[in-house]
Amino acid sequence: MEKSSGNREDLGLGLKPGDPQYRAYVGPPEDYDLIAAMAFNLLTTLGLRQHHSLLDVGCGSLRIGRLLIPYLNRGKYFGVEPNEWLVEEGISRELGKSLVEIKRPTFFFSDSPQTIAQAKISFDFALAQSIFSHCGLDLISGWLWAISRSLAEDGALTATFLIGKEDSSQMGWVYPECVNYRPATLERAAADVNLRFEILDWKHPRQTWALFAAPKFDSSWFKNRPLTWNTGLDKTLSQKSGLHNG
DSSP states (O other): OOOOOTTOOOOOTTOOTTSSSTTGGGSOGGGHHHHHHHHHHHHHHTTOOTTSOEEEETOTTTTTHHHHHHHSOTTOEEEEOSOHHHHHHHIIIIIOHHHHHHHOOEEEOOSOHHHHHHHTOOEEEEEETTSGGGBOHHHHHHHHHHHHHHEEEEEEEEEEEEEOSSOOOOOSBOTTSOOEEOHHHHHHHHHTTTOEEEEOOOOOSSSEEEEEEOTTOOOGGGTSSOOSHHHHHHHHHHHHHHHHHO
């Protein structure tokens, strides 16, 4: 891939999603920072802590991984990505090799959900940001199946998709083309692998966030209250208080 010249930082500004530059390839380069912050804040609001393990589906150039890898304990970040050059660019331009040596993330260079199922690793959280918006339902179902087999019983997948009045008939991976689905369709796909589907009230510039929760994941605390950092922290503090007073 094309390298930046001199000391100028190549942020890919002005390029289109899918262009062969590490930031542009994964989406609008002007939103690279925004998408990372949005996803990281959602995960931590839902309860992601440093000791948890996380699977980043389509981790790309580590747009979100550059925040998650330093945050999580050593060996707790797992990324799956078919384009090895994207991960290499993310490491060299966003993280640095020394941090990778310290945190020891694991990368699977594959486009198959079977890779995760065969790895036999358990995750507390999984993330699929702007993945289902470019997948046929066959591939979405495959990822839900693989992730459901690997999620802890109180774990959850957060994913984005594009809502439509009709379901896309596309198959496989169609990036940079986008596809739409009815929420009811994804709810059925989730139920097929014993995951609970919920739309999340968490703003995204173009898509909709959804939760695919394992049976024991607690989402009751934001049923009648807003899904915010303050609400989540209140829940955490009340749990700690109960333990200390017990």
